[in-house]
Amino acid sequence: MKQNDTLNEIIELVLDRQLGKSIDALENYLLTHPQQTDMDALISLRDDYHLMADYWQRGFSDPQREQVYGQLLRRMYVLTANMITNWQQSDSPFMKALHMRPRKIGKDWSISSVRAQMEDFVGSLAMLQLNKEVQNSGNSSQQLHQEHWQLMNDFFDYIVTSRQWRQQQADAFIDMLLSPTLSSIDQQMVVSAITLSSLQTFCPQKFRVLAEVYRQSTDERVRQRALVGWVFATCCSDSTAWRLFSDVGDTIASLCEEEQTRSELAELQMQLIYCTEADADTHTIQKEILPDIMNGSNIKMTRQGLVEMDEDGLDDILHPEAAEENMERMEKSMKRMVDMQRQGADIYFGGFSQMKRFPFFNQLSNWFVPFYSQHPDISEIWNNTRGKTFLKAITRLGAFCDSDKYSFVMAFNQVLDRLPQSMLKLIEEGEATAIPMGGEVSEEQQEAPPFIRRLYLQDIYRFYRLFTTRSEFFNPFAHTVFFSHPLLAVPALSSQSLSVARFLLKRRRYAEVVSILANISEQQHDFQYYMMMGTALQHVGSSPLTSHLSPLHCYRQALLLQPDNERAKAALARALFANQEYEEALEHYNALLEQQPDHRSYQLNAAVCLINLQRSNEALKMLYKLNYLYPDDQSVNRVLAWAFTLNGKYEQADKLFSQLLAEEKPQPADMLNYGYCLWLSGNIVNAIGMFRQFIGTQGDDGINIEKEFMHGSEHELLLQHGITDTDIRLMLDAI
Numbered sequence: 001m002k003q004n005d006t007l008n009e010i011i012e013l014v015l016d017r018q019l020g021k022s023i024d025a026l027e028n029y030l031l032t033h034p035q036q037t038d039m040d041a042l043i044s045l046r047d048d049y050h051l052m053a054d055y056w057q058r059g060f061s062d063p064q065r066e067q068v069y070g071q072l073l074r075r076m077y078v079l080t081a082n083m084i085t086n087w088q089q090s091d092s093p094f095m096k097a098l099h100m101r102p103r104k105i106g107k108d109w110s111i112s113s114v115r116a117q118m119e120d121f122v123g124s125l126a127m128l129q130l131n132k133e134v135q136n137s138g139n140s141s142q143q144l145h146q147e148h149w150q151l152m153n154d155f156f157d158y159i160v161t162s163r164q165w166r167q168q169q170a171d172a173f174i175d176m177l178l179s180p181t182l183s184s185i186d187q188q189m190v191v192s193a194i195t196l197s198s199l200q201t202f203c204p205q206k207f208r209v210l211a212e213v214y215r216q217s218t219d220e221r222v223r224q225r226a227l228v229g230w231v232f233a234t235c236c237s238d239s240t241a242w243r244l245f246s247d248v249g250d251t252i253a254s255l256c257e258e259e260q261t262r263s264e265l266a267e268l269q270m271q272l273i274y275c276t277e278a279d280a281d282t283h284t285i286q287k288e289i290l291p292d293i294m295n296g297s298n299i300k301m302t303r304q305g306l307v308e309m310d311e312d313g314l315d316d317i318l319h320p321e322a323a324e325e326n327m328e329r330m331e332k333s334m335k336r337m338v339d340m341q342r343q344g345a346d347i348y349f350g351g352f353s354q355m356k357r358f359p360f361f362n363q364l365s366n367w368f369v370p371f372y373s374q375h376p377d378i379s380e381i382w383n384n385t386r387g388k389t390f391l392k393a394i395t396r397l398g399a400f401c402d403s404d405k406y407s408f409v410m411a412f413n414q415v416l417d418r419l420p421q422s423m424l425k426l427i428e429e430g431e432a433t434a435i436p437m438g439g440e441v442s443e444e445q446q447e448a449p450p451f452i453r454r455l456y457l458q459d460i461y462r463f464y465r466l467f468t469t470r471s472e473f474f475n476p477f478a479h480t481v482f483f484s485h486p487l488l489a490v491p492a493l494s495s496q497s498l499s500v501a502r503f504l505l506k507r508r509r510y511a512e513v514v515s516i517l518a519n520i521s522e523q524q525h526d527f528q529y530y531m532m533m534g535t536a537l538q539h540v541g542s543s544p545l546t547s548h549l550s551p552l553h554c555y556r557q558a559l560l561l562q563p564d565n566e567r568a569k570a571a572l573a574r575a576l577f578a579n580q581e582y583e584e585a586l587e588h589y590n591a592l593l594e595q596q597p598d599h600r601s602y603q604l605n606a607a608v609c610l611i612n613l614q615r616s617n618e619a620l621k622m623l624y625k626l627n628y629l630y631p632d633d634q635s636v637n638r639v640l641a642w643a644f645t646l647n648g649k650y651e652q653a654d655k656l657f658s659q660l661l662a663e664e665k666p667q668p669a670d671m672l673n674y675g676y677c678l679w680l681s682g683n684i685v686n687a688i689g690m691f692r693q694f695i696g697t698q699g700d701d702g703i704n705i706e707k708e709f710m711h712g713s714e715h716e717l718l719l720q721h722g723i724t725d726t727d728i729r730l731m732l733d734a735i
Contacts, residue, residue: 001200001474004087007080014077015243019049019069022076026083036086038079045075070244074204077244081201082163088200089161094469098364099161102154109158111172114151118182121148145374152189156365159193160200170205177213177222185370187222192368195229199474202239204248211251221370224453227264228460235482237474242487249487256492264449265488266496270503271454272480274344275461281340282350289337341399346458348404355407356466367463371395371402378406381413397440399451401458484515494524501532510539518545527565530558534571538578551575566595573605582609600630608639616646634660642673646717650681668697672705676714679731680721691735706732 006029013022023046030039049072055062062068089099102109121144128141165173173194177187191213198206207230214226234242234252242248255261341347360366360377369375373382382391391412395405416424445451464475482488483500501516513536517529534554537546555572562568569592576585589606596602603622610619623640630636637656644653657674660666671694678687695705708714709728718728 001472002088002091004084004091007084007087010080011077011084011241014073014080015240017069017073019073019076020053022080023049026076026080029083035090036083038082041079045072045079048072074244077241078164081203081241084201085161085163088472092472094472095161098157102158105154107154109155111169111176114155115172115176115179115182117151118176118186119179121151121186122181122183141374142376142379145379146376149376152186152369153363153365156189156193156368159190160196160364162197164201164203165205165209167205170209173209174212174216177209177226178216180218184219184221185372187219188225188370189365189368191222191225191229193365195225195232196368196473198229198233199237199476202233202237202241204242204245207233207242207248208251211255215255220447220449221452221456224449225456227268228453228456231265231268231482232476234487235485236476236479238479252487253490253492256488256490262493262496264453265483265493266499267450268453268457269481269483269500271344271450271457272477272482273503273507274454275346275457276477276480278346278349278461281345281347284340285337285347286350344454346461348400349458349462352400352404352407353462353466355411356403356462358407358410360406360410361403361467364467366406367403367467368459369402371405375406378409381409384413387412387416396443399441399455401455401462403459403462481509481512481516484512484519486519489519489521491521491524494520498526498528498532501536502528505532505535508539510536511543514540514543514546525557527558527561527568530554530561531568531571534558534575538575552579566592570602577605577609580612582612585609586613600626600633600636604636604639607643611639611643611646614646616643619643620647634663638667638670638673641670641677645673645677645680648680650677653677654681668694671697672703672708676717679718679723684731688731688734691731695735705735 006025010022010025010029013025023042026042027046030036030042052062052065052068052072056065089095108114124144128144173190176182177190191210194206194209197203198210210226210230210233214223214230217223217226230252234248256265337347366377373379382388391409394408400408441451461477464470464473464477467473481504483493483497488497497516497520501513504513504516513532517533517536520529531554533546533549534551537549537554538551542550552572552575555568555575558568559565559572569588573585573588573592576582576588586606586609589602589609592602593599593606603626607619607622607626610616610622620640620643623636623643626633626636627640638660641653641656641660644650644656654674654677657670657677660670661674671690675687675690675694678684678690691705698705709718709732
C-alpha cells in the first residue's frame with residue numbers, strides 16, 4: 001500500500017502530542033493541495049487550540065486543560081486520517097473508481113435507508129418462499145437476488161472507501177449488525193468491509209463497532225468475522241493511532257477478561273501462522289501426497305481431459321502386487337492430508353489459487369461474500385440438474401472456504417463436459433459419491449467457532465495473495481504474530497501467551513517467541529516462561545526487549561522455581577557449556593549423572609567438559625566405556641578421536657577420524673579436527689590437504705581459519721604442542 005510521507009509525518013506529530021506543529025504542518029499541506037476540502041475544519045480546530053493556549057498564557061487555571069488538549073489531538077488525528085483516505089483514493093485509479101462507483105449513482109447511503117432495503121429483502125424473500133406459484137417461476141427470485149447483490153456490492157465498496165466515522169454513525173452500524181431482522185450474509189459482508197477500511201486507516205469508531213459486534217452478536221459467523229476485524233485493525237497493523245484513544249486499550253482489556261475471548265485469541269494466533277505456511281503445505285501436497293493419490297487411481301489426466309484407464313492392463317498381469325501397493329500408498333497419503341487439514345493446514349490453497357481468474361473475482365466484495373447458492377454469478381450453474389446433487393454434497397461436506405466453493409462451482413461447470421462418460425453419467429443421475437480430498441467434515445464441526453474462523457482467514461489470505469490489485473490494500477499477514485502487540489500485554493492473557501510461544505517454539509520461530517514472552521509481566525514469570533525464554537535466547541541472542549536476560553539467568557531462575565527438575569538442570573548445563581563455563585557445566589552434568597548414571601548424552605557432555613578443562617585422561621576413561629557400549633555412535637567416536645589427539649595418541653585418533661570422514665556426508669568439524677591431528681603428529685602434507693578440504697566447505701559466514709589458528713580456541717593448544725607462530729604462518733601460507 002502506497003504511503004504519503006508528509007501526511008504520515010503529521011500523524012507522527014499528533015501521536016507525539018505536538019498539536020501546534022501538527023496544525024501548522026497540515027495547514028501547509030492543505031494550502032499546497034487546494035483540491036482538499038477540509039480547510040474549514042482545520043481552521044475551527046486551530047481557533048480552538050489558540051483559544052486554549054491564550055487562556056494558558058494569561059495564567060488562568062483550567063482543570064480541564066489536559067482533557068481539552070487530548071480532545072483536540074483526537075480531532076486533529078481524525079482530520080489528518082481523512083486526508084490520508086482522500087490521498088489514497090486520489091493517488092490510485094483503482095481506489096478512486098472504488099470510491100466513486102457507489103457515490104455517483106445517486107443512492108441514499110444513510111444507514112437507515114440501507115437497513116430498510118436490507119430488511120425489505122429478507123421480507124420479500126420470505127414472502128416469495130410462501131408463494132409457491134411465483135417461486136416455481138424462478139424469475140422473481142433471480143431478480144430479487146440480483147438487485148440485492150448489487151445493493152450489497154455497492155454498499156461494500158462504500159464502506160471500504162469511507163472516511164472516519166462519528167459516534168452516532170458507529171452506533172447505527174452496531175444496531176444494524178446486531179439486528180435479528182437482517183440476513184447473516186449481509187451482516188458478514190458489512191463486517192468484512194469495515195475490517196478492510198480499518199486496515200487502510202485506523203478509525204476508533206470502526207474499531208468500536210467491530211469490538212461490540214464481537215462482544216454482543218449471537219450469530220457465530222458474524223461474531224468470528226468481527227473478532228478477526230478488531231484484531232487486524234489494531235494488532236496486525238502498522239498504525240499506533242490507538243495510543244490517542246484510551247478506550248481502545250480499555251475495550252481490549254475488558255474483552256480479555258472473558259475466558260472465551262482469551263481462548264479464541266490464542267486459537268486465532270495459531271490459525272494465522274497456519275495460513276502463512278500455505279506455500280510449504282502446498283509443496284508437501286504436490287510433491288509428496290498427490291503423486292501417490294494419482295498413482296493409486298485409474299483416472300489419468302490427458303490433453304483431452306480426465307480419462308478412465310483400463311483396469312485389466314498388462315501391468316496388472318505382470319505385477320499383480322503393484323496395484324495393491326499403489327492403493328496402500330494412496331490410502332496413507334489421503335490419511336496424511338486429512339491429518340494436515342484437521343491440524344489446521346490450508347490444504348486447498350495450492351489447487352484453488354489457480355481458480356481465481358474467473359471474472360467473479362474481479363469484484364472486491366466477492367472475495368468476502370459468504371457462499372450461497374443464489375448468488376447471481378453461480379445460481380444458474382447451481383440449479384443445473386446435471387450436477388446439482390454432486391455440487392451440494394461436495395460443498396456441504398468439504399472444508400472449503402467460501403472463496404474456494406465459488407471457484408469449485410465455476411470450475412466444475414467448465415469441466416463437466418470433459419469428464420469420462422461413466423463418471424458424467426453417475427453425476428447426472430446423482431449417484432456419484434462426493435468425497436473431498438481432505439476428508440468429510442461433519443455439520444457439527446462446521447458450526448464450531450474455530451472452524452468458521454479458520455475458513456474465513458483462508459478467504460482473507462486468498463484475497464491478499466491473489467487479488468489483482470491487492471497492493472492497494474494494507475496486508476495484515478505481514479504482522480501475523482499479534483500476541484507480541486502492546487495492546488495484548490494484559491495479565492489475563494499470560495497463560496495463552498505461553499501456549500502461543502510454545503506453538504512457535506516448535507516451529508523454531510525464536511525471535512517471535514522472545515517478543516511474545518516479553519509481553520508477560522515480571523510478576524507472572526513462571527517455570528515455563530523461563531525455560532522457553534532461555535531456549536529462544538540461545539538462538540537469537542539478546543535484544544532491546546530482553547537486554548536484562550540471558551539463557552543462563554533464565555535457566556537459573558527456572559531451577560530456583562523447580563530445584564529438582566531434570567530438564568532445567570540439563571538446559572543450564574548446556575548453556576554453561578555454550579558460554580565456555582566448563583567447570584560449572586561439569587558440576588551440573590555430574591549431578592545429573594548421579595540421578596541417571598547410564599545417560600549417554602550426559603556422559604558424553606561431561607567428557608567434553610573434561611577435555612576442555614585439559615583433563616583428557618579422565619575424559620578417556622568415560623569415552624572408552626561409551627565406545628564399548630555404543631561402538632557405532634559417531635558422536636562418541638568424534639569426541640574420542642579428539643581426546644586421543646589431545647593425549648598424543650595420534651594413530652588411534654587417525655583411525656577414528658578416517659571412519660568419520662568415510663561417512664556419506666562428513667562433517668566439516670571432523671575435517672578441521674583431523675587436520676589438527678595430522679599437524680600435531682607431524683604429517684604436514686596431509687594436514688595441509690585436510691585444512692584445504694575444510695576451507696572448501698565454509699561459506700562467507702563460515703569459520704575463518706586464520707583467526708582460528710591465531711586467536712581462536714585452539715591457538716593455545718597449538719602452542720602447547722610445540723607449534724610456533726612461524727609454523728602457523730607457514731601453514732596459513734600453504735593452505
